[in-house]
Amino acid sequence: MDVSISINGEQVSRDVEPRQLLVHFIRETAGLTGTHWGCDTSNCGACVVLMDGAPVKSCTILAAMCVGHEIRTVESLEVDGRLDPVQQGFHERHALQCGFCTPGMMMTARALLDENPNPTEEEIRIAISGSICRCTGYKNIVSAVRWAAEHDAAARQEV
Amino acid sequence: MQTPAPFEYERATSVDGAIASLERLGPEARVIAGGHSLLPMMKLRLANPEHLIDINDLTELSYIREEDGEIAIGALTRHVELLTSELLAERLPAFREAEQVIADPVVRNRGTIGGSLCQADAAEDLSAVCTALKATAVIRGANGERRVALGDFHVGPYMTAVGDGELLTEVRIPLRAGAGSAHEKVERRAGDWAIAAASAAVWVDGGRIADAGIALAAVGLTTVHVTRAEELLRGSAPSDDLFAQAGQIASEDCAPSADGRGPVDYKRHLAGVLTTRALRRAAARALQQEA
Numbered sequence: 001m002d003v004s005i006s007i008n009g010e011q012v013s014r015d016v017e018p019r020q021l022l023v024h025f026i027r028e029t030a031g032l033t034g035t036h037w038g039c040d041t042s043n044c045g046a047c048v049v050l051m052d053g054a055p056v057k058s059c060t061i062l063a064a065m066c067v068g069h070e071i072r073t074v075e076s077l078e079v080d081g082r083l084d085p086v087q088q089g090f091h092e093r094h095a096l097q098c099g100f101c102t103p104g105m106m107m108t109a110r111a112l113l114d115e116n117p118n119p120t121e122e123e124i125r126i127a128i129s130g131s132i133c134r135c136t137g138y139k140n141i142v143s144a145v146r147w148a149a150e151h152d153a154a155a156r157q158e159v
Numbered sequence: 160m161q162t163p164a165p166f167e168y169e170r171a172t173s174v175d176g177a178i179a180s181l182e183r184l185g186p187e188a189r190v191i192a193g194g195h196s197l198l199p200m201m202k203l204r205l206a207n208p209e210h211l212i213d214i215n216d217l218t219e220l221s222y223i224r225e226e227d228g229e230i231a232i233g234a235l236t237r238h239v240e241l242l243t244s245e246l247l248a249e250r251l252p253a254f255r256e257a258e259q260v261i262a263d264p265v266v267r268n269r270g271t272i273g274g275s276l277c278q279a280d281a282a283e284d285l286s287a288v289c290t291a292l293k294a295t296a297v298i299r300g301a302n303g304e305r306r307v308a309l310g311d312f313h314v315g316p317y318m319t320a321v322g323d324g325e326l327l328t329e330v331r332i333p334l335r336a337g338a339g340s341a342h343e344k345v346e347r348r349a350g351d352w353a354i355a356a357a358s359a360a361v362w363v364d365g366g367r368i369a370d371a372g373i374a375l376a377a378v379g380l381t382t383v384h385v386t387r388a389e390e391l392l393r394g395s396a397p398s399d400d401l402f403a404q405a406g407q408i409a410s411e412d413c414a415p416s417a418d419g420r421g422p423v424d425y426k427r428h429l430a431g432v433l434t435t436r437a438l439r440r441a442a443a444r445a446l447q448q449e450a
């Protein structure tokens with residue numbers, strides 16, 4: 001079936017099987033391999049992307065179900081060479097080791113900050129509870145999200 | 160790579176259209192909403208529908224409202240909406256308590272109440288909540304609507320009263336005076352299925368328990384409706400001793416099986432303790448509301 005999805009503001013169209021999952025449409029059809037394909041069982045959160053602004057697990061959504069919706073992937077965070085405060089925060093606070101969970105963590109964090117610009121540590125921990133870091137680097141991830149919260153407003157003003 | 164077996168996909172544009180498709184396609188068709196139960200089962204070939212009917216565009220099935228002395232919840236209402244609803248938190252607090260421990264926030268952005276109930280997984284929390292609250296399922300087919308009490312909705316593991324050519328459209332929960340409810344769950348880690356969970360509802364009148372609802376998750380082949388404990392409570396004055404007795408009945412009347420989440424004795428013990436705790440909190444809320 002013809003599937004046409006808006007990914008990071010660009011329309012991506014392809015004839016795919018109805019059973020194709022969003023994560024594979026993003027990685028293979030759109031060629032955006034920043035989104036990671038992890039557990040395939042909606043447990044790990046490596047594949048989290050934003051659907052109309054809300055974080056969702058792209059391994060458990062059919063590409064066909066996304067027609068008419070706006071998808072945002074980790075590639076959309078950096079604009080014209082400027083890192084999103086979430087990305088900068090992960091850099092500043094050393095919030096990744098192997099990096100596999102990072103795209104899902106960052107998209108989940110971006111959605112959290114869009115809704116709640118000044119989250120507490122507990123709110124951050126609840127928000128990322130659907131993402132698993134097998135390096136168990138949660139402390140620095142939480143710290144990075146706080147860093148991003150503190151620098152988000154400044155980044156917006158500069159733009 | 161885990162990918163479902165091939166199927167035909169169609170997107171419903173109206174409730175009547177979805178029902179017409181379900182009727183035309185018969186038992187090989189399945190409704191997909193959030194998909195977070197169905198797609199994993201399809202990947203594992205535990206479910207192999209030949210047709211999927213996507214109802215995500217049927218926003219007329221997404222609402223939480225008070226009407227005619229009941230709370231009406233549309234089948235497409237997502238977990239995140241149940242969690243954040245102030246109306247539910249105020250009138251039926253068991254919902255928010257359950258939603259805080261159902262899966263994780265990202266999954267809750269997709270999963271729906273209709274999907275949760277229709278999946279008919281014995282470990283699923285909302286089935287216990289809705290059974291304890293004596294909810295009614297509204298099921299629509301080509302010949303109109305029918306209503307089924309939640310206690311009769313789950314007819315077996317992964318089996319519901321919803322027939323071929325029918326769609327669960329709404330869940331209705333009666334609002335009665337002096338009501339309190341609560342949900343208790345123990346899980347191995349954040350976002351996991353319950354080792355055991357208990358939902359309780361208590362309605363008090365003149366300081367006595369006029370009616371009670373108790374249902375358990377993850378300790379039987381289906382949601383366990385603990386009617387014997389409900390009978391014990393009816394007409395009695397609320398007390399810790401009474402709730403401990405009700406917990407004892409719950410631990411006797413459930414039928415857990417041993418698995419990676421724990422042995423049978425442990426799960427029975429948990430079912431009893433969680434029932435007692437949920438009843439205590441539900442009763443405290445009910446008495447407060449009556450006062």
